[in-house]
Amino acid sequence: MAKLLVPSLWALVFFLFSVSAFAQTSVGSLGTILGTVTDETGAVVPKVTVTVTNEKTGIARTAVTNEEGSYQVPALIPGTYKVQVEATGFKKYQRAGNELRVNDSLRVDATLQVGEITQTVEVEGGAPLLQTTSGTVGHVIDNRSVVELPLNGRDFTQLTMLVPGAAQGAQGGGFFVIGGNNVSVTGNRSDSNNFTLDGVDNNENFFKFHAIKPSIDAIEEFKIQTNITSAQFGAAAGGNINVATKSG
Structure with missing residues (x-):
């Protein structure tokens, strides 16, 4: 009986994790x-x-x-x-x-x-549609910028330097920049950023960087929120970097 119960529990854990990930995607990226x-x-x-x-x-x-x-x-x-x-x-x-x-x-x-x-x-045309429903300050890097701008090592995080308020962070030790570009947002520490991938948490807890680095060919666009982020992104004091991958 115990042998049958263990696989069932693992299946339940996997199901709950999948549902949770889907829910986070719906909230965080869409x-x-x-x-x-x-x-x-x-x-x-x-x-x-x-x-x-x-x-x-x-x-x-x-x-x-x-x-x-x-x-x-x-x-x-x-x-x-x-x-x-x-x-x-x-x-x-x-x-x-x-x-x-x-x-x-x-x-x-x-x-x-x-x-x-x-x-x-x-x-058609007319006045641009303004963002009036949220006080969040952010900037979107679109697919064309991700694909066409030169990137050393095809690392999308280098494009965060295009955003006002973002700058190269202190390099520190050799291990610290292993994940990619070391970015400081609005003067915060470079290990104070929050990364999400399609709305799901994408943080590597030891190096304080993104756990998964998607290929630039898979990225539709990404957004760097630099100030007044929503409570759903309250895990860090720095910037929130939310990557949306291509659909289909």
């Missing part, structure tokens, strides 16, 4: 698109359908506005999205090219015009 739907008079429009479509994969998610006209679509992978709003008595609203970064909340508000739903109002 983003949210949210906003408010109004008509031309500024009145909110409740109970309308909002469709958010990833322009690269074609995967669509839907939401319905609440009584305050607000909607929210969470757990989206970083990428470019098209937002469509449909309501009876109004023209269809469509805005493409909305760039959602790793661990960001992107606000896309929509103003509906009276008309047939078969008519479409396409919004």
